[in-house]
Amino acid sequence: MTETLDGVESADTADPATADPSGERTRTYSWSDPLASSSEAAGLSGIEYLRAMAEGRMARPPISVTMGIDGLTEVEEGRVVFHMTPAEHHYNPIGSVHGGAFATLLDSACGCAVQSLLPAGDFYTSLDLSVKFLRGMTKDTGPVQCIGTVTHIGRRTALAEARIVDANGKLYATATSSCMVFRAGDA
Structure with missing residues (x-):
């Protein structure tokens, strides 16, 4: 199966019919230079940067492509929505999506929701992430969305x-x- 991620071709042979005889699957992908995107975003507010990314005018971060996150699809002040389709390459040894994939998606949504409220020059970093797993996901789950919202800034x-x-x-x-906020005017 071939997917297009931001115009980047990604070959995923998770279908056993296309796997090699040993059952080995392959997945290849490529990404854009994250420092170039960071430089382009330097004068943008958080919401401008995220909207540019959602609209495909700014490259997605490498982790998004690596994790197979389909994209950032909604950006409002204090709220973002990511989409992902769980796949076999997300699996842990017990045959379901690894908790790290959940955590990466949740951390991205929380952080980007905060970023959407920051003016140009300000940035954030995650201080902690507390995840509650309620049910497992598999490739049969179908597309999911991850909605992040700011409760306080x-x-x-x-x-x-x-x-x-x-x-x-x-x-x-x-x-x-919780995220730590770094303000542009602070030393």
Whole structure:
């Protein structure tokens, strides 16, 4: 199967019919230079940067392509939505999506929700992430979305929450995160 991720071809032979005789699957992908995107974004507010990324005018970060996150599809002040289709390459040894894939998606949604409220020159970093796994995902789950929202933003810290739901609104995981905010004018 071939997917297009931001115009980047990604070959994924997770289909046993296309796997080699040993059952080995392959997945290849490529990404854009993250420092170039960072330089392009230097004068943009957080929401401008995220909207440019959602609209394909700015390259997605490498982790998004690596994890197979389909993309950032909604950006509002204090709220973002990511989409991902769980696949076999997300699996842990027990045959379901690894908790790290959940956590990466939830952390991205929490952090980007905070970023959407920051003016140009300000940035953030995650201080913590508390994840609650409610049910497992597999490649049969179908597309999911991860909705991140800011619950509080102050001068130095921000709090955000995120949840992963399927197309029917079934809840798979939730998270809360605290972020440290770095203001451009501070030394």
